[in-house]
Amino acid sequence: MSRAKYLTGDKEGIEEFLARFDTFLFDCDGVLWSGDHMFPGTKETLEMLRAKDKRLVFVTNNSTKSRADYKKKFDKMGIPSDVEEVFGSAYSAAIYVSRILKLPSPKNKVYVLGEAGIETELDSENVPHIGGTDPSLRRDITQADFDGLADGSLLDPDVGVVLSGLDFHVNYLKLAHAFTYLRKGAVFLATNTDSTLPMSHTLFLGAGAIGSPLVTAYGKDPVALGKPSQAMMDAIEGKFKLDRNRTCMVGDRLNTDIQFGIEGGLGGTLLVLTGVTQKEEIMGEDKVVVPSVYVDKLGDLLG
Amino acid sequence: MSRAKYLTGDKEGIEEFLARFDTFLFDCDGVLWSGDHMFPGTKETLEMLRAKDKRLVFVTNNSTKSRADYKKKFDKMGIPSDVEEVFGSAYSAAIYVSRILKLPSPKNKVYVLGEAGIETELDSENVPHIGGTDPSLRRDITQADFDGLADGSLLDPDVGVVLSGLDFHVNYLKLAHAFTYLRKGAVFLATNTDSTLPMSHTLFLGAGAIGSPLVTAYGKDPVALGKPSQAMMDAIEGKFKLDRNRTCMVGDRLNTDIQFGIEGGLGGTLLVLTGVTQKEEIMGEDKVVVPSVYVDKLGDLLG
Incomplete structure (x- = not known):
C-alpha cells in the first residue's frame, strides 16, 4: 500500500x-x-x-441530530447549507427500515436506544417507534421492571426492530428493554458504530460504545447503517x-x-x-x- | 474431550x-x-x-453485593452460612488493588463504576475511592461536564485505577468520567466480565455488558478479577x-x-x-x- x-x-x-x-x-x-x-x-x-x-x-x-437539526448547526456556525445536503446515520437507518427491511405492519415498530434525531427521521419515513426520548424510561430500573420484562407484560408485541444509536440518557432500564426485545427476535440495527465521539477538543464515548452492552449481552453485532x-x-x-x-x-x-x-x-x-x-x-x-x-x-x- | x-x-x-x-x-x-x-x-x-x-x-x-450483603441474602433465603464462606468479585478486586497492584498513596484512588458492594469491599481494604454510588453523578451529562472532563478541571488527580462492575445506575456521565480517567492512564480493572445476569427466571445485562462501553471506547480489555x-x-x-x-x-x-x-x-x-x-x-x-x-x-x- x-x-x-x-x-x-x-x-x-x-x-x-x-x-x-x-x-x-x-x-x-x-x-x-x-x-x-x-x-x-x-x-x-x-x-x-x-x-x-x-x-x-x-x-x-451523529445520530442524535436529524437532518433539520444538522442544518441548524450549520446555520449557527455561519456555514451556508441546505437540508438536502445533509445525510445522517439516523436518516440512513430510517430509510433502511422503511424501504429495505420493510417488515409487515404492525410488526414493524422500532425500539429506539437514542436521541430525538432518530425519532424525527423515523417519523419522516412513517416508521412507528417507542423508547428513545420517552421520559417514562428516564429512571432507575425496579424489581417490577425486571419481572415485567421477564414475563413479557411490559413488552410491546409489535416491536420488530431494535435500533441503537448514541444516547446521552442511556440507563440500565433502556438497555434491559432493548436486550429483551433482541432476545425475543427483534432485528438488531445500529445507526453507526463509532467507538468514540470528538467533543470539547477531546474524545468521549460514541454510539458504538453506548450500544456495546447490547452487543456483549446478546452476542451478536448489529447491522450498522452509518459509515x-x-x-x-x-x-x-x-x-x-x-x-x-x-x-x-x-x-x-x-x-x-x-x-x-x-x-x-x-x-x-x-x-x-x-x-x-x-x-x-x-x-x-x-x-x-x-x-x-x-x-x-x-x-x-x-x- | x-x-x-x-x-x-x-x-x-x-x-x-x-x-x-x-x-x-x-x-x-x-x-x-x-x-x-x-x-x-x-x-x-x-x-x-x-x-x-x-x-x-x-x-x-456479583459485584453489587459485599460479602456482608451476601450473608444477608443467605439469611433471607433461610440458608445457614458464614460471611467468611463468601468470596465475591468485589472483594477479589479490593484485594487485588490493595495487595497486588499496591499503587503508591495518594495516587491509588479508585474510580468506581458500580454499586455499594464494591465500595464496601474497597473500604474493608482501606482503598480510597470515588464515583460508585455518589448521588451527584446520578444525572444527565451537561456541556459543563464535557468541558470540565476535557480540560481536566473535573478530574481527581489521585485516581490511578478505574474499577468497572455491574452498575444498575449506569449513565453517560459516569461512563465519561471512567473513560477520561482511562485515557489519562488509570489502570483498567473489572470485578468480572459476565455478559449476562440471571434474574426473574431470565437474563438481563451483566457486568461485562455494562462495562463494555469502556472497553469499546478505550480499545483495551480490563484485568478481570472475577471468574x-x-x-x-x-x-x-x-x-x-x-x-x-x-x-x-x-x-x-x-x-x-x-x-x-x-x-x-x-x-x-x-x-x-x-x-x-x-x-x-x-x-x-x-x-x-x-x-x-x-x-x-x-x-x-x-x-
Missing part, C-alpha cells in the same frame, strides 16, 4: 487533486468543527469549493446520483470515513488531522487503510 | 463423586437460586454436604488453603464457572442446568469446555 500524499502547503498538488472531483462527501465532527469549536478556514474552504461548482454532501454518523457501512454509500448514491469516480470522501477517521470511501470505490479520499487520526497512523508501508491525500486541517485546501 | 457424566438419578455415581472432594466452590445465581427464587432442594443439599464435613465456599461474580480469572482462584486458595485436587467447582456457566475450575486445575467441576447453560451445549465431541459431571439441578445431588 503506497503512502498518502501530504498536501498542506502544496498549492499545485491541491489544485490537481480538487480538479479530479465533482462531489465531496464530508464528515462533520472532527473535520469542519469539534463540538462548538469551528476549525480555522472551514467556512472559506467550503465557499471555495462551491465557487468551483463542487457538490457538497455532509455525511454524518463505513456500504448500505449508507448505496443510499447516498441513490439519492445524489453521483459518479463514484469523481467523488472524494473527506474525513478524520481511517476506520470509518476513509475505509467508507475506499470500500465504496470512490475516486479519492482525503484525511484531515483535526480529529481522531494521528499522522503516525498513516505512515509506514504496513498500513491497510490509507487515504489518497492528507492535510493538517481542512482549511489547508485554501493553499 | 470426553463427554460429561450425567448424575441426576444416579445414586451410586453421586456418592462416588462427592467422596472425591473436601471443598465445594459454589456459584450462587443460577445454581442456588435465580434472583429471589430458590431452586428446590438447595437448602437440603447444602445441609447434606455440611453433614459430610465438606467445606463450602460461595464464589460469586474465570485465575487471579480470583489464587486469592481463594490463599485464603482457604485448599487442596485443588480435592476441590470441586459447581456452576451454571461453561465460560465462567466451569472454565474457572478447569483452568484452576481443580479435581472436578459440576454443571447445573438451572442457569445459563443448556444441555445441548455440553453434548458432542467438539466441545472445548466440558464439566466432569452435570445434573439438572443442584438438589439432584440428594439422590
Whole structure:
C-alpha cells in the first residue's frame, strides 16, 4: 500500500487533486468543527469549493441530530447549507427500515436506544417507534421492571426492530428493554458504530460504545447503517446520483470515513488531522487503510 | 474431550463423586437460586454436604453485593452460612488493588463504576475511592461536564485505577468520567466480565455488558478479577488453603464457572442446568469446555 500524499502547503498538488472531483462527501465532527469549536478556514474552504461548482454532501454518523437539526448547526456556525445536503446515520437507518427491511405492519415498530434525531427521521419515513426520548424510561430500573420484562407484560408485541444509536440518557432500564426485545427476535440495527465521539477538543464515548452492552449481552453485532457501512454509500448514491469516480470522501477517521470511501470505490479520499487520526497512523508501508491525500486541517485546501 | 457424566438419578455415581472432594466452590445465581427464587432442594443439599464435613465456599461474580450483603441474602433465603464462606468479585478486586497492584498513596484512588458492594469491599481494604454510588453523578451529562472532563478541571488527580462492575445506575456521565480517567492512564480493572445476569427466571445485562462501553471506547480489555480469572482462584486458595485436587467447582456457566475450575486445575467441576447453560451445549465431541459431571439441578445431588 503506497503512502498518502501530504498536501498542506502544496498549492499545485491541491489544485490537481480538487480538479479530479465533482462531489465531496464530508464528515462533520472532527473535520469542519469539534463540538462548538469551528476549525480555522472551514467556512472559506467550503465557499471555495462551491465557487468551483463542487457538490457538497455532509455525511454524518451523529445520530442524535436529524437532518433539520444538522442544518441548524450549520446555520449557527455561519456555514451556508441546505437540508438536502445533509445525510445522517439516523436518516440512513430510517430509510433502511422503511424501504429495505420493510417488515409487515404492525410488526414493524422500532425500539429506539437514542436521541430525538432518530425519532424525527423515523417519523419522516412513517416508521412507528417507542423508547428513545420517552421520559417514562428516564429512571432507575425496579424489581417490577425486571419481572415485567421477564414475563413479557411490559413488552410491546409489535416491536420488530431494535435500533441503537448514541444516547446521552442511556440507563440500565433502556438497555434491559432493548436486550429483551433482541432476545425475543427483534432485528438488531445500529445507526453507526463509532467507538468514540470528538467533543470539547477531546474524545468521549460514541454510539458504538453506548450500544456495546447490547452487543456483549446478546452476542451478536448489529447491522450498522452509518459509515463505513456500504448500505449508507448505496443510499447516498441513490439519492445524489453521483459518479463514484469523481467523488472524494473527506474525513478524520481511517476506520470509518476513509475505509467508507475506499470500500465504496470512490475516486479519492482525503484525511484531515483535526480529529481522531494521528499522522503516525498513516505512515509506514504496513498500513491497510490509507487515504489518497492528507492535510493538517481542512482549511489547508485554501493553499 | 470426553463427554460429561450425567448424575441426576444416579445414586451410586453421586456418592462416588462427592467422596472425591473436601471443598465445594459454589456459584450462587443460577445454581442456588435465580434472583429471589430458590431452586428446590438447595437448602437440603447444602445441609447434606455440611453433614459430610465438606467445606463450602460461595464464589460469586456479583459485584453489587459485599460479602456482608451476601450473608444477608443467605439469611433471607433461610440458608445457614458464614460471611467468611463468601468470596465475591468485589472483594477479589479490593484485594487485588490493595495487595497486588499496591499503587503508591495518594495516587491509588479508585474510580468506581458500580454499586455499594464494591465500595464496601474497597473500604474493608482501606482503598480510597470515588464515583460508585455518589448521588451527584446520578444525572444527565451537561456541556459543563464535557468541558470540565476535557480540560481536566473535573478530574481527581489521585485516581490511578478505574474499577468497572455491574452498575444498575449506569449513565453517560459516569461512563465519561471512567473513560477520561482511562485515557489519562488509570489502570483498567473489572470485578468480572459476565455478559449476562440471571434474574426473574431470565437474563438481563451483566457486568461485562455494562462495562463494555469502556472497553469499546478505550480499545483495551480490563484485568478481570472475577471468574474465570485465575487471579480470583489464587486469592481463594490463599485464603482457604485448599487442596485443588480435592476441590470441586459447581456452576451454571461453561465460560465462567466451569472454565474457572478447569483452568484452576481443580479435581472436578459440576454443571447445573438451572442457569445459563443448556444441555445441548455440553453434548458432542467438539466441545472445548466440558464439566466432569452435570445434573439438572443442584438438589439432584440428594439422590
